[in-house]
Amino acid sequence: MRLFIALDLPVDVRTALAAWVEQAAPAEVRRVPVDNLHVTLAFLGARNSDEAAAAGALLPALARPLPQLRSAGALWLPLRRPGVLTVALEPDAALAALQAELVAGLSSAIGFAAERRRFRPHVTVGRVARGTRIDTRSALQPPAPDLRFAAHSLTLYRSHTGPQGARYIRMGGVELA
Numbered sequence: 001m002r003l004f005i006a007l008d009l010p011v012d013v014r015t016a017l018a019a020w021v022e023q024a025a026p027a028e029v030r031r032v033p034v035d036n037l038h039v040t041l042a043f044l045g046a047r048n049s050d051e052a053a054a055a056g057a058l059l060p061a062l063a064r065p066l067p068q069l070r071s072a073g074a075l076w077l078p079l080r081r082p083g084v085l086t087v088a089l090e091p092d093a094a095l096a097a098l099q100a101e102l103v104a105g106l107s108s109a110i111g112f113a114a115e116r117r118r119f120r121p122h123v124t125v126g127r128v129a130r131g132t133r134i135d136t137r138s139a140l141q142p143p144a145p146d147l148r149f150a151a152h153s154l155t156l157y158r159s160h161t162g163p164q165g166a167r168y169i170r171m172g173g174v175e176l177a
Helices: 011-024 049-062 093-110
Strands: 002-008 029-031 038-046 069-077 084-089 122-128 153-162 165-175
Touching: 002 049, 002 093, 011 029, 011 084, 011 122, 038 093, 038 122, 038 153, 049 093, 049 153, 049 165, 069 122
Parallel strands: none
Antiparallel strands: 002 038, 002 153, 029 122, 069 084, 084 122, 153 165
16 A cells, blocks of 8 residues: 555645646646645555554544644745646744654654655645656746645545546544644
């Protein structure tokens, strides 16, 4: 199973992001479906059912309210040869602490190896097909929406890719408030 743990976004935030990317992104960018928009805290990769259960068991201890999060504009990632269009989130100490605590728990519970890159919170709104070059020098119009919101839940997802694209199956989660 391909697993990840993410913050879920309110419906109005997902809707605003999907509407924006529809207007602003170049035609070569495949839009992420509105129901799939989230903030990934840890991508676990391929895991077995025991590891999935252990990862899910960590979530209740992490349940706590987060301060309001705020979008911080469009961001192509990775910077050198973009493969995804994202909307960045402003740095937030409480969110960074939650992500660090999650990664530490996953490392201990299932031998998860944290990414070497620093945590950069964002919502992936579009994907670029492999081998496609995108000119990222021109500004996206209109600019990404300025959104403020509370993340309401932390969820363990299974990613299933089929002919219709990726589907995310909820395997467990906790409310944050």
